[in-house]
Amino acid sequence: xxxxxxxxxxxxxxxxxxxxxxxxxQAMILGIIGVESYFGRTTGNYRVVDALVTLGFDYPPRxxxxxxxxxxxxxxxxxxxxxxxxxxGSYAGAMGPPQFIASSYRNFAVDGDGDGRRDLLNNWADIxxxxxxxxxxxxxxxxxxxxxxxxxxxxAGKLPLNVELLPESxxxxxxxxxxxxxxxxxxxxxxxxxxxxxxxxxxxxxxxxNLYVIxxxxxxxxxxxxxxxxxxxxxxxxAE
Numbered sequence: 291x292x293x294x295x296x297x298x299x300x301x302x303x304x305x306x307x308x309x310x311x312x313x314x315x316q317a318m319i320l321g322i323i324g325v326e327s328y329f330g331r332t333t334g335n336y337r338v339v340d341a342l343v344t345l346g347f348d349y350p351p352r353x354x355x356x357x358x359x360x361x362x363x364x365x366x367x368x369x370x371x372x373x374x375x376x377x378x379g380s381y382a383g384a385m386g387p388p389q390f391i392a393s394s395y396r397n398f399a400v401d402g403d404g405d406g407r408r409d410l411l412n413n414w415a416d417i418x419x420x421x422x423x424x425x426x427x428x429x430x431x432x433x434x435x436x437x438x439x440x441x442x443x444x445x446a447g448k449l450p451l452n453v454e455l456l457p458e459s460x461x462x463x464x465x466x467x468x469x470x471x472x473x474x475x476x477x478x479x480x481x482x483x484x485x486x487x488x489x490x491x492x493x494x495x496x497x498x499x500n501l502y503v504i505x506x507x508x509x510x511x512x513x514x515x516x517x518x519x520x521x522x523x524x525x526x527x528x529a530e
Contacts (some may be wrong), residue, residue, distance in 0.1 A: 321521025
């Protein structure tokens with residue numbers, strides 16, 4: 291959280307501008323970059339081409355995916371005038387503070403400062419604008435609630451727990467089933483109920499459409515909650 295506050299202080303002008311232009315909150319942008327790379331401190335030391343060749347030709351369960359990413363890495367290097375042999379990233383080939391894989395870099399990266407390049411390795415305006423653009427493309431809803439801690443009423447029956455990441459219920463249906471949570475969203479709004487292991491006991495969380503959008507970045511409900519809560523904690527400290 292402290293590192294996120296520092297990151298906000300350094301990049302405040304760009305963050306405020308990007309958030310205003312895209313509708314994606316500063317909290318969400320910071321939360322993603324914090325979880326992904328500790329605000330650029332941990333971006334990976336594997337040579338991207340080596341990682342993708344290894345996974346594409348020696349990891350059968352996802353060989354097709356990583357071969358496709360290898361192809362995208364070659365195209366990315368040509369398009370952005372990058373030296374493919376010098377690109378470093380995670381063991382799976384994710385690059386820079388936002389940890390974009392090659393296909394995401396090609397499809398979602400944007401020029402955040404108008405210099406004519408999309409540099410997700412060193413240019414923080416591009417990095418933050420590209421994270422925001424990823425959320426815009428995946429239908430982030432500005433100002434809408436992300437999630438809410440829930441309690442279960444004593445007379446609740448079988449809980450309609452989500453199985454897939456996409457919301458499988460609605461605010462009204464969950465409330466009728468005995469799930470109690472704070473929201474101003476209409477009864478018809480899509481919603482999901484999650485049962486998670488908390489620090490001390492079982493926790494119930496209701497997620498809304500924006501929580502699902504976060505899982506488009508990483509397909510884990512725990513990831514989505516962690517990124518969201520980190521961002522909120524950072525901006526809470528900023529506001530003090």
